[in-house]
Amino acid sequence: MTMLLTPEFLLAAGNKIVRLLAILLGSMLILRLFSLMVNKMFIPNVGISAFSFDERRARTLGGMLQSIIRYFIYFITILMVLQEFHIDTTSLVAGAGIIGLALGVGSQSLIRDFVTGFFIVLENQFAVGDYIVSGDMAGTVEDIGLRVTKLRDGNGVLHIIPHGAISRISNYTRGHMQAVVNIPVAYEADLDKVLLLLEEACICVGKEMEEVLEGPKVLGVVDLGAQMLMVRIVAKTVPLQQGKVENTLRYTVTRLFNEANIPHPVMDNSKRQEGVR
DSSP states (O other): OTTTSOHHHHHHHHHHHHHHHHHHHHHHHHHHHHHHHHHHHHSTTSSOOSSOOOHHHHHHHHHHHHHHHHHHHHHHHHHHHHHHTTOOHHHHHHHHHHHHHHTTTTTHHHHHHHHHHHHHHHTTOOOTTOEEEETTEEEEEEEEOSSEEEEEOTTSOEEEEEGGGOOOOEESSSSOEEEEEEEEEETTSOHHHHHHHHHHHHHHHHHHOTTEEEEEEEEEEEEEOSSEEEEEEEEEESTTOHHHHHHHHHHHHHHHHHHTTOOOOOOOHHHHHHHHO
């Protein structure tokens, strides 16, 4: 044992440790440098962006590029560390290729994740910050990686979805949304007066709410029921704000109806009991 702890051995071991630390620290520094470069090129408000993308698109592309760079640097670092231990990395890479080919059938899902993720970004199906629905999961996209998308729902739960498992996406953030409100009106009410009050409500909400892009407008009577008729109001809204616009319309209509003494539709007691059941 004492023969091994010679000055030459200690010097060689010390040099190896220093080189390993230099490789690890250098890899961390390069990874950090590339991360800053990607942020400067893609992410808005971080330096001057070199590409003219909208914010969500830029964050998506930036995150994807960072994932590619990170995996590449990890791979190079591992090869350099193995070389320090005199392991033939050339034969190792070749062997890994043979093993990868042999396991090709088992890795089909992994390949599908990568390919699907590539087309998601290429076709701009959704981006970081978008509110989407995929299957039985809905939430805001927090990150799009090479293999998975991270989705946080309204309860704060983070869902990690492999790209290969995504078969259908509903994006609630692109374009406009539509607010739809059905107003029940009693048959004994003055329909002309009701329509004038609804027009007044639409003008009021349209002027006061910046979430409204177009309208609101009264479509007219859309249903004739046994107890009441139904009048519909629609409006184009900012994405994800249609619920707020609908609530404001209902409140405004109710207030105007009460001020004008518009009779409320009354359901038959038997109908009420059926509804309770």
